[in-house]
Amino acid sequence: xxxxxxxxxxxxxxxxxxxxxxxxxxxxxxxxxxxxxxxxxxxxxxxxxxxxxxxxxxxxxxxxxxxxxxxxxxxxxxxxxxxxxxxxxxxxxxxxxxxxxxxxxxxxxxxxxxxxxxxxxxxxxxxxxxxxxxxxxxxxxxxxxxxxxxxxxxxxxxxxxxxxxxxxxxxxxxxxxxxxxxxxxxxxxxxxxxxxxxxxxxxxxx
Amino acid sequence: xxxxxxxxxxxxxxxxxxxxxxxxxxxxxxxxxxxxxxxxxxxxxxxxxxxxxxxxxxxxxxxxxxxxxxxxxxxxxxxxxxxxxxxxxxxxxxxxxxxxxxxxxxxxxxxxxxxxxxxxxxxxxxxxxxxxxxxxxxxxxxxxxxxxxxxxxxxxxxxxxxxxxxxxxxxxxxxxxxxxxxxxxxxxxxxxxxxxxxxxxxxxxx
DNA sequence: CCATATCCGTACGGTACCGTATGGATTCAT
DNA sequence: ATGAATCCATACGGTACCGTACGGATATGG
Numbered sequence: 310x311x312x313x314x315x316x317x318x319x320x321x322x323x324x325x326x327x328x329x330x331x332x333x334x335x336x337x338x339x340x341x342x343x344x345x346x347x348x349x350x351x352x353x354x355x356x357x358x359x360x361x362x363x364x365x366x367x368x369x370x371x372x373x374x375x376x377x378x379x380x381x382x383x384x385x386x387x388x389x390x391x392x393x394x395x396x397x398x399x400x401x402x403x404x405x406x407x408x409x410x411x412x413x414x415x416x417x418x419x420x421x422x423x424x425x426x427x428x429x430x431x432x433x434x435x436x437x438x439x440x441x442x443x444x445x446x447x448x449x450x451x452x453x454x455x456x457x458x459x460x461x462x463x464x465x466x467x468x469x470x471x472x473x474x475x476x477x478x479x480x481x482x483x484x485x486x487x488x489x490x491x492x493x494x495x496x497x498x499x500x501x502x503x504x505x506x507x508x509x510x511x512x513x514x515x
Numbered sequence: 516x517x518x519x520x521x522x523x524x525x526x527x528x529x530x531x532x533x534x535x536x537x538x539x540x541x542x543x544x545x546x547x548x549x550x551x552x553x554x555x556x557x558x559x560x561x562x563x564x565x566x567x568x569x570x571x572x573x574x575x576x577x578x579x580x581x582x583x584x585x586x587x588x589x590x591x592x593x594x595x596x597x598x599x600x601x602x603x604x605x606x607x608x609x610x611x612x613x614x615x616x617x618x619x620x621x622x623x624x625x626x627x628x629x630x631x632x633x634x635x636x637x638x639x640x641x642x643x644x645x646x647x648x649x650x651x652x653x654x655x656x657x658x659x660x661x662x663x664x665x666x667x668x669x670x671x672x673x674x675x676x677x678x679x680x681x682x683x684x685x686x687x688x689x690x691x692x693x694x695x696x697x698x699x700x701x702x703x704x705x706x707x708x709x710x711x712x713x714x715x716x717x718x719x720x721x
Numbered sequence: 722c723c724a725t726a727t728c729c730g731t732a733c734g735g736t737a738c739c740g741t742a743t744g745g746a747t748t749c750a751t
Numbered sequence: 752a753t754g755a756a757t758c759c760a761t762a763c764g765g766t767a768c769c770g771t772a773c774g775g776a777t778a779t780g781g
Contacts, residue, residue: 318747318758336627338544343738353740354759363739421542421627423683436684459700462688463673470675477629478642482668487661494665498708524728524777549768559770560729569769 319351321359321369328370333411336418337425340367364427371431374419378412379435383442392449393501399443400464400500404492407472417476420469440465451506460505467499525557527565527575534576539617542624543631546573570633577637580625584618585641589648598655599707605649606670606706610698613678623682626675646671657712666711673705 327349331339342356342363349355360366382402389395407413423432444461448454474482483491497503533555537545548562548569555561566572588608595601613619629638646667653663680688689697703709 336542341738342740352760354761356759357740358758417627420679420683421623433684433686436680437687440687456700458689459697462697463701463704466676466680467669467673468676469679470672470677473626473675473679474642474672477626478639480639481643481646483664491665491668494662495669498669499704502704547768548770558730560731562729563770564728 319349319355319359322373323349324356324359324366325369325373328366329374329415330411332370332418333414337367337422337428340370342366367427371419371428374415375431375435378415379438382406392446396443396446396450396500397496399446400496403468404471407468407475413472413476416472436465447505464500467495471495525555525561525565528579529555530562530565530572531575531579534572535580535621536617538576538624539620543573543628543634546576548572573633577625577634580621581637581641584621585644588612598652602649602652602656602706603702605652606702609674610677613674613681619678619682622678642671653711670706673701677701 324345327345328340331341331345340363342353346352346356356366360369382399385402386395386399389398419428419432422428440458440461443464444454444457447457447460452460482488530551533551534546537547537551546569548559552558552562562572566575588605591608592601592605595604625634625638628634646664649670650660650663650667653666654660658666688694
């Protein structure tokens with residue numbers, strides 16, 4: 310009724326994006342061919358032209374997510390001049406991003422389904438990549454590798470837990486001015502605690 | 516074939532426990548009457564005698580979990596003499612507990628399904644309870660309420676993220692001796708950082 | 722020991738989904 | 752414009768699950 314000219318032909322990418330939206334709303338089980346088809350104003354006939362089966366759609370959605378939603382942050386952060394600023398920018402991007410609904414829900418849904426054979430490799434890959442990136446930033450600051458890895462792991466872990474809380478029980482998190490105070494607290498305690506090198510050349514601490 | 520006398524009559528509690536195991540294995544969607552009945556060596560006829568429908572089973576499973584798997588830790592921790600020791604014991608209990616498979620998986624599964632109307636109240640309740648308990652420990656240490664809450668939130672967040680990693684991507688976590696080193700690192704940085712009061716009477720810091 | 726309450730198995734209809742088959746519509750190349 | 756390639760809708764069979772109906776088994780008290 311509303312849009313008749315809108316019903317153009319669909320591409321495999323359209324299906325993958327719709328599948329991602331489905332994941333964000335109902336997790337992996339929500340990737341069901343017929344409901345997604347209905348929402349796209351199409352039928353299974355279209356789907357099975359572009360994909361062999363449901364698993365292929367899940368794989369395509371995961372690939373799309375890994376391609377688009379994980380590199381953008383890094384690029385934005387790399388614009389900063391030095392490692393310390395990058396860390397702060399990363400922290401800022403990532404905490405405000407945790408409150409953005411769809412991306413957040415996809416993260417949580419995929420984490421929860423990490424044991425699924427299709428999901429496991431993707432989650433493992435991007436998790437390691439993220440932690441390694443943060444660890445590299447700490448090393449750039451002059452932190453020795455072992456400690457840098459631990460520091461990165463802790464920072465990532467904190468973000469992960471924060472994301473979970475934002476999604477599952479936002480009511481336990483502080484709101485308003487107290488929220489900013491809390492994030493400042495976390496920044497000081499976890500991300501750039503005292504005792505961290507300042508990034509300027511000099512003898513690294515033991 | 517194996518056990519014929521074993522097939523005694525089932526109670527509602529038996530069903531609830533079986534549902535919990537199902538959650539630990541496949542999340543909330545795995546709570547399906549017919550498969551669970553099969554595993555119990557029974558049929559739906561039994562189930563619908565004890566429960567009105569599937570939702571009632573989910574509710575019973577959640578109640579069971581909340582009743583049994585959340586208070587035990589606190590009791591164990593309360594055996595310690597002072598707040599500082601309680602915090603350390605809590606941290607220890609909770610990090611080794613994060614590696615225990617079934618409980619961990621239930622936590623993760625429920626977190627992921629926190630938007631589900633049946634799950635939301637339970638998760639919200641126990642999350643707030645846990646954070647409040649940790650905050651109380653910090654206050655017992657002499658930390659002023661606002662800071663205590665932040666500190667507790669951070670500690671809980673860290674545990675949550677750690678649990679997620681243990682479940683989803685254990686390969687990014689350190690193993691062996693390095694694991695102990697990492698946990699010691701987290702204990703120092705997050706749980707009982709420098710600058711925290713020692714719990715002995717005296718003027719609390721601003 | 723039997724009458725009644727309790728518990729459970731079987732059989733059924735209904736829904737939601739997967740995947741296949743097939744013919745028709747649409748677009749494209751020439 | 753017309754044949755071919757591409758894309759899609761309809762119709763179908765199959766599976767897994769929910770919930771109901773109902774009769775039969777099993778316990779339990781008098």
